[in-house]
Amino acid sequence: xxVRKLTLRKLSAMMREPFETSFGREELKELVLVEVETAAxxxxxxxxxxxxxxxxxxxxxxxxxxxxRSYLVPLLRDWEALxxxxxxxxxxxxxxxxxxxxxxxxxxxALWDAFAAETRTPLHRLLGGTRSEIPVxxxxxxxxxxxxLLRKIEGYLAQGFQRVKVKIKPGWDVDVIAAIRSEFGDIPxxxxxxxxxxxxxxxxxxxxxxxxLMMIEQPLAYDDVIDHVQLQQQxxxxxxxxESIHSAADxxxxxxxxxxxxxxxxxxxxxxFAESLKLHDVCRDNGIGLWCGGxxxxxxxxxxxxxxxALPGFNLxxxxxxxxxxxxxxxxxxxxxxxxxxxxxxxxxxGVAERVRRDRMERWTRxxxxxxxxxxx
Numbered sequence: 001x002x003v004r005k006l007t008l009r010k011l012s013a014m015m016r017e018p019f020e021t022s023f024g025r026e027e028l029k030e031l032v033l034v035e036v037e038t039a040a041x042x043x044x045x046x047x048x049x050x051x052x053x054x055x056x057x058x059x060x061x062x063x064x065x066x067x068x069r070s071y072l073v074p075l076l077r078d079w080e081a082l083x084x085x086x087x088x089x090x091x092x093x094x095x096x097x098x099x100x101x102x103x104x105x106x107x108x109x110a111l112w113d114a115f116a117a118e119t120r121t122p123l124h125r126l127l128g129g130t131r132s133e134i135p136v137x138x139x140x141x142x143x144x145x146x147x148x149l150l151r152k153i154e155g156y157l158a159q160g161f162q163r164v165k166v167k168i169k170p171g172w173d174v175d176v177i178a179a180i181r182s183e184f185g186d187i188p189x190x191x192x193x194x195x196x197x198x199x200x201x202x203x204x205x206x207x208x209x210x211x212x213l214m215m216i217e218q219p220l221a222y223d224d225v226i227d228h229v230q231l232q233q234q235x236x237x238x239x240x241x242x243e244s245i246h247s248a249a250d251x252x253x254x255x256x257x258x259x260x261x262x263x264x265x266x267x268x269x270x271x272x273f274a275e276s277l278k279l280h281d282v283c284r285d286n287g288i289g290l291w292c293g294g295x296x297x298x299x300x301x302x303x304x305x306x307x308x309x310a311l312p313g314f315n316l317x318x319x320x321x322x323x324x325x326x327x328x329x330x331x332x333x334x335x336x337x338x339x340x341x342x343x344x345x346x347x348x349x350x351g352v353a354e355r356v357r358r359d360r361m362e363r364w365t366r367x368x369x370x371x372x373x374x375x376x377x
Contacts, residue, residue, distance in 0.1 A: 001042070001081045001118050003111075005372045006073055007035040008065060011364040015296070015326050026051070029296060029326070032064045032103075033361070034110040043353040044114025047304070048106035049268035049295035056194075056243070056295075057102065057222075057269065064103040069371060071097050072107050076373040084126055087112050088274045101246055101271040108272030109304055117351030122307075124346050127273060129310025133343045137163035137317035138325070139192070139294065142172055146179045153180060160341025162317040163188035163214065169196040174204065177211045188317075192217040195243060199227050202234055214316070215240040215262050215289070225250075228259040238262050242293060246270055248278035255286050262289035262316070267308060268301075269293075276308055284313035294319035299332030303352045306336070310346040320344065331364070333357045 013029045032048040048068075050059040075094060081087055090108045097104070116123040124131075138161040143149040153164055168176065168191045177191060190213055197205060197219045205219055215238045220227045222243035232239045238261035245251050245263055247270055254260050263283055267276050283290040292309045295301070297320075305320040322344070323335035330336070332355040339345035349355065 001115050002039040003076050003079065003114075003373055004037050004039045005370055006037070006107075006110075008068060008369050008371060009033045009035070009361070009365045010061065010065065010367040011331075011361070012366055013298075013327060013364050016324070016328055026296065029298070030061050031298065032061050032068065032106060033300070034068065034106045036110040036114040038114050038118050040118050042114050042118035042351070044110045044112070044117055044351050045300050045353060045356060046106040046108065046110030046113060047297055047301035048102050049266070049297060049301060050102040059100060059102045063100070064106065067097065067100045067103040068107060069369070072100075072103060073371050073373055079373070081111070081115055084115070087115055088277070091271060091274050094271075102268040105268040105270070105272040108274065109267065112273050113304070113351045113353075116349075117353055120350045122348040122350055123304070123352075124307035124310040125348075127277065127307055127311065129307060129346060130312050131310040131346055133339055133345050134306060134309045134314070134320075135162040135317040136321055136338075136342055136344055137161055137165055137188070137291075137319060138321055139165045139319050140167065142167050142169065146176060149176065150179065150183050153184065157184065157187065160338065160343075161321070162342045163190065165190045165192050165217070165319070167192050167194065169193065170201065170204070174207050177208060177213070181211050186212070188214055190214040190217060190240070192242075193219040195220060195222040199230060202231060205231065206235060209236045213237050217264060218242040218244065225254050225257060225259045228254070229257050232258060232260065238289070240264055240289070242266070243269070245279070247275055248282050251279050251282045251288075252286075255282070255288055260288075262291070264291060264293040265308075266293040266295060267304065268295060273304075273308065277311075280311055280313045289316050290314050291316035292318035292320060294321070296326055298327070299323050299330040299336050300352050300356065302336045303332065303347075303349060303355065306344055306346055307349070329360060331356060331360055
């Protein structure tokens with residue numbers, strides 16, 4: 001497979017409802033979309049999960065566009081993929097560019113997607129997936145008050161979601177979790193702090209132990225591992241690391257130090273499918289809990305998450321909810337939906353292009369540019 005051209009697009013779409021975490025509130029979904037066309041005429045897509053502001057990570061939609069356009073696309077000059085092994089070597093090709101994992105992931109995943117289309121190989125099989133369906137959890141943002149939160153959770157449980165994750169922050173934590181336990185009993189429940197706490201909050205975080213949570217996700221700083229070791233030693237509840245893990249090497253070090261018992265793998269955060277496969281193997285080989293996180297993706301990113309989650313090492317329900325959770329209409333048709341309550345089917349899709357609604361993509365597009373690896377300076 002050789003790349004003939006790429007199309008970069010900046011897209012915007014209103015979300016069905018705002019989504020609030022400890023670092024902000026998102027109402028408008030803005031993203032960079034990468035479309036790859038091969039010399040044989042196959043098409044692949046990759047979705048960049050960077051946000052408009054540097055809140056979850058240092059990357060933004062603007063930085064991703066710049067890095068893709070000016071630095072990553074030129075690295076594909078004279079590149080070709082004859083086997084899946086060539087796709088696994090893409091991180092090596094991109095290593096001269098430090099950081100910018102989400103930009104790298106968008107391009108890398110588009111190339112995997114195009115290879116699946118050109119070779120007529122279902123993407124999940126190309127990645128090594130073995131499952132025909134995956135269990136799905138739900139992530140619930142911070143609400144106006146506890147009664148509003150309980151109503152949300154009640155509705156999601158009725159839909160069949162396999163576990164509930166609630167966002168927490170200082171002042172919206174212990175009482176919230178206690179209210180959920182009182183209302184719904186022993187449901188699978190986890191809390192996501194998005195780095196909202198410090199070691200000075202150990203006593204407060206320890207109070208969550210009595211509520212038998214599946215995990216507390218990223219309670220301390222986004223770039224920390226060492227303090228999480230100290231915190232995990234004082235908590236019964238497993239710590240799950242998210243923002244701290246940018247590679248398989250990061251995962252290995254965190255596990256060896258005892259900083260966590262579970263890892264949330266977000267493909268964009270670690271730079272794409274190839275690094276995700278390495279991280280998956282690290283967790284599987286060390287008996288670490290693993291699940292696939294979400295970044296409010298459109299259906300393109302959701303289909304990619306589903307394909308990855310078909311791998312056997314994912315042993316906890318992920319965050320890839322049906323499209324209707326966030327959007328009135330999606331970039332794909334049919335949209336991602338339950339195959340049965342709480343489960344998504346892993347479909348034999350040879351790339352996602354056959355599901356993309358180009359009319360909607362064009363309607364969402366604010367800016368687009370066609371680039372060729374041989375022409376970028």
